[in-house]
Each structure stands twice: as structure tokens, then as C-alpha cells.
Amino acid sequence: MENADDKLIKTLGALESLGEDISSIREAEELFSARIEQMEDAMEGLHAKSGDLKRQLDAFSSLLEKEEDNVKKIESLSQTLEKAAKTLSSLDLGGLAEQTEALNKSIKGLEEALKQLDKDDEAGKKEKKGGKAPTLKNALKKGAKRGK
Secondary structure, three states: OHHHHHHHHHHHHHHHHHHHHHHHHHHHHHHHHHHHHHHHHHHHHHHHHHHHHHHHHHHHHHHHHHHHHHHHHHHHHHHHHHHHHHHHHHOOHHHHHHHHHHHHHHHHHHHHHHHHHHHHHHHHHHHOOOOOOOOHHHHHHHHHHHHO
16 A cells, blocks of 8 residues: 555655646746737837838938929029029120210210200290200200210
8 A cells, every 4th residue: 555655645746746837837928928018019119110210201201302302403503503604704894884884975965965955945935035046956966075
């Protein structure tokens, strides 16, 4: 009977050891489940961050396209300005200044002629005794001579 008792003790010891192993497995399973939940939470956070990054990249891409359009406009403006600079450099500014000066003198002469006409007209109104009123042609000639 000793043999049966020994077997019973061995079986009880094995069952106790098996119970401890099952408890260890349950603890490991709980730790594993907790770790899986942590990983799922981390993955959800990464997914949310990736959505934010995608929106930011889309916004950046839109800004970059606008910037490229602005660069194209600036390049076009630069080319236009270069053409204008070439045109300006090819102009004879000295000759243009001389022509402008001559035109100014001519305008001053015309102004003087008109002033003289006004004076002569006033004198003619006062004089009404048969004096000859000056003609526009003579007044313009006098004004042109004075403007030179």
C-alpha cells in the first residue's frame, strides 16, 4: 500500500506543479494581452499621426504648387523687365531730351504768341480808332521769335 500512497503523493505533487504551471501560463497570457492592447493603442496613435501627416503633406504640396506658380510669374516678369531694360538702353535719350527741349521751346513760343494776341486784342478793343489789329500769323511769329 505504500506503493499506492507514493503514487498518490507523486500524483498530488504533479497536480500541484501542473496548477502552478497553469497559473504561470495565465499570468503570461494576461501580460501578453496587456502588451497586445498597448501595441493596438500605439498603432491607433500612429494611424492618427499618419493622418495628420498626410493632411500636412497635402497642405505643403498645395503651398509648393502655389510657390512654383509664383516663381513662374517672377521669371516671366524678370524676362519682361530684361526686355524693357534692353529697349530703354537702345533708346537715344540724348536725342529724346533735345527733342523734348525743342518742343518745350516751341510750346513756350506759342504761349508767348497767345499772350501777345491777348494783349493786342485788349489794345485793339481800346484803340477802335482805325488802328490795324494784329493777325494771328504775325502774333505767332513774334511769339516764336521771343521763345528762341
